[in-house]
Amino acid sequence: MTNDLRYEHVSMQFDSRAGRVQALQAFDFAIRQSEFLVIVGPSGCGKSTLLQVTAGLQKPTTGRVLLGGETVDTPGPEKAIVFQHFSLFPWKSVQGNIEFGLRINGIPPAERRQSIAHYMRLIGLDGFEDHYPRQLSGGMQQRVALARSFVLKPRILLMDEPFAALDAQNRQLMQEELVRIWQTQRPTVLFITHSVEEAVFLADRIIVMTRRPGRIKEVIDIADIIDGDHWRSHSYDETIRRPAFQDLRARVWDLVKNEIEPRH
DSSP states (O other): OOOOEEEEEEEEEEEETTEEEEEEEEEEEEEOTTOEEEEEOOTTSSHHHHHHHHHTSSOOSEEEEEETTEEOOSOOTTEEEEOTTOOOOTTSOHHHHHHHHHHHTTOOHHHHHHHHHHHHHHTTOTTOTTOOGGGSOHHHHHHHHHHHHHTTOOSEEEEESTTTTSOHHHHHHHHHHHHHHHHHHOOEEEEEOSOHHHHHHHOSEEEEEOSSSBOEEEEEETHHHHOSSOGGGSOHHHHTTSHHHHHHHHHHHHHHHHHHSOOO
């Protein structure tokens, strides 16, 4: 069973008060197994729509998404989602939030306890088992959201601007933590962000999308630039000082900026 994703002529239309909206148009692409793919683009270009289609939460107007060669048409535990606003259950403790997916998928209690203990340690939540979301900082809440996703051992991890609500310091720390945790399991990742720096730091490849209707404008392969040792394996502070990182950041920003600026 492979974890590669393939998009075959995926398009999405919505009906609105202003008429029909073409959110995505002819999206054709393949994401390799265990690849960390990041998508950037202007607001409204269909990034989140693509993620929801990938999760099976929406059915594309045309085309299909395939996971390991099988059509995606419903949500499931093999496709874990991490949102910007954490989406934790406020009435459940940290342990209860992490356990939720395991429970509804019928994992036996002893196995649930073992998995929860492992991911609590891995993600730095030891000692917070009985805390509730309101008692946690934003960074700690996002750790709980990550633990809740990774504990399911998903085939693909879908991340919709997961660190956008964090302050700059916590955002940087969580980027480094995500890399550390992801490397222990290496699910295929589809990560959406508005931050060019975040995209350049995390990605194996970056897709830059056009303004609506969302299409692929350019695909940038980080491996072609860094020649082997991925800079995400080093600290963020060290990485952003590299000339190659800054050059790529400027290149990606120019591509995105061109889609934001008015066209005459």
